[in-house]
Amino acid sequence: MARIRVGVNGFGTIGKRVAEAVRLQPDMELVGVVKTRPDYGAIYAARNGIKLYTLRENINKFREKGIEVAGTLEDLLGSIDVIVDATPGGVGASYKPVYEKAGVKMIFQGGEKADVAEVSFSTLCNYEQALGKRSIRVVSCNTTALLRSICTLNRVARVKSVRATIVRRAADPKEIKRGPVNAIVPNPAKLPSHHGPDVQTVLPWLDIVTSAVVVPTTLMHVHIVYARLGTSITLNDVLNAFENAPRIILVSSDLGLKSTADLVEYMRDIGRKRYDMPELAIWLESITVRGDEVMWMQAVHQESIVVPENIDAIRALTEAAKTPEESIKLTDETLGLLRGRIP
Numbered sequence: 001m002a003r004i005r006v007g008v009n010g011f012g013t014i015g016k017r018v019a020e021a022v023r024l025q026p027d028m029e030l031v032g033v034v035k036t037r038p039d040y041g042a043i044y045a046a047r048n049g050i051k052l053y054t055l056r057e058n059i060n061k062f063r064e065k066g067i068e069v070a071g072t073l074e075d076l077l078g079s080i081d082v083i084v085d086a087t088p089g090g091v092g093a094s095y096k097p098v099y100e101k102a103g104v105k106m107i108f109q110g111g112e113k114a115d116v117a118e119v120s121f122s123t124l125c126n127y128e129q130a131l132g133k134r135s136i137r138v139v140s141c142n143t144t145a146l147l148r149s150i151c152t153l154n155r156v157a158r159v160k161s162v163r164a165t166i167v168r169r170a171a172d173p174k175e176i177k178r179g180p181v182n183a184i185v186p187n188p189a190k191l192p193s194h195h196g197p198d199v200q201t202v203l204p205w206l207d208i209v210t211s212a213v214v215v216p217t218t219l220m221h222v223h224i225v226y227a228r229l230g231t232s233i234t235l236n237d238v239l240n241a242f243e244n245a246p247r248i249i250l251v252s253s254d255l256g257l258k259s260t261a262d263l264v265e266y267m268r269d270i271g272r273k274r275y276d277m278p279e280l281a282i283w284l285e286s287i288t289v290r291g292d293e294v295m296w297m298q299a300v301h302q303e304s305i306v307v308p309e310n311i312d313a314i315r316a317l318t319e320a321a322k323t324p325e326e327s328i329k330l331t332d333e334t335l336g337l338l339r340g341r342i343p
């Protein structure tokens with residue numbers, strides 16, 4: 001079967017990770033990526049054999065710096081089946097007419113409004129709804145994380161309501177303009193935060209209320225989650241559900257994984273490129289059950305958690321995998337994702 005031809009527009013935090021993940025898929029081919037600036041990222045891509053495309057008006061800027069470009073965005077769109085838009089939040093929507101004109105299928109990221117695409121997407125929650133669609137929005141890092149644990153729990157007992165507090169990293173490590181300040185900032189002060197409604201773009205039936213604060217760190221987000229279920233449940237039921245779910249790791253404070261810094265250190269120890277942790281980490285000791293109430297704390301590596309979902313979204317759009325399980329198996333094996341208790 002012919003491989004799915006994929007292009008990525010935007011080669012920043014998310015774009016470079018998705019592009020590299022596409023290259024690892026046996027059923028996909030990365031045709032090229034679009035860069036607007038002829039910077040170190042462009043040189044990195046070129047040196048690693050990734051074909052560069054740019055906007056028509058920027059071609060000379062690349063040539064002046066001696067960086068070879070294969071063509072324009074339109075040239076790339078003419079030779080692919082799926083475009084993954086990984087441009088800054090809000091910019092993706094402005095490209096939609098260009099993608100539509102080229103007749104390619106489209107994936108947008110969580111920084112876009114939900115109406116940019118036909119379906120907001122989380123593999124563990126609504127893969128089937130995205131099958132054969134023209135456009136998908138992979139929800140944000142925080143929403144992806146909440147959906148992974150909520151939909152996993154929902155398989156064991158119906159989740160009736162969720163209340164979650166999101167402790168957000170101030171910026172990604174490379175973002176020098178948004179650097180952490182020495183403060184804790186309500187985000188926003190007016191409750192609730194936008195994360196609950198974002199979860200509802202995938203699970204419209206869920207009663208969910210969220211709040212968020214920004215803290216001075218760049219490593220990860222942490223969520224404190226309370227869920228009320230339709231029935232009582234045991235701690236063992238919850239542990240089994242999280243332990244056997246794909247893309248969730250149970251980490252133990254007892255074994256020294258006490259903080260996001262320890263998680264980063266462990267990801268470095270096991271040789272993860274850029275210390276990426278696309279798995280959702282749930283602290284084992286935090287999982288608490290009281291009748292129909294379940295509580296837990298989870299850590300989210302914002303730079304990489306949405307990468308597996310982007311890969312699955314490509315298969316859903318093209319119907320290359322008819323079930324989430326089929327896509328998860330391929331994605332998780334090729335990306336070397338862990339599950340269960342670690343280390």
Ligand code: NAD
Nearest residue numbers: 010011012013014015086087088089109110111112141302
């Ligand atoms: P980024 O700023 O790291 O990367 C964006 C890339 O797009 C950069 O390479 C930039 O040069 C390029 N770009 C800028 N303007 C462009 C244009 N007009 N056309 C083409 N390329 C352009 O951003 P990011 O963090 O990768 O975010 C991309 C999307 O992913 C956003 O919707 C964001 O909300 C979402 N997202 C980000 C994170 C995160 O934590 N970084 C997590 C999940 C989802």
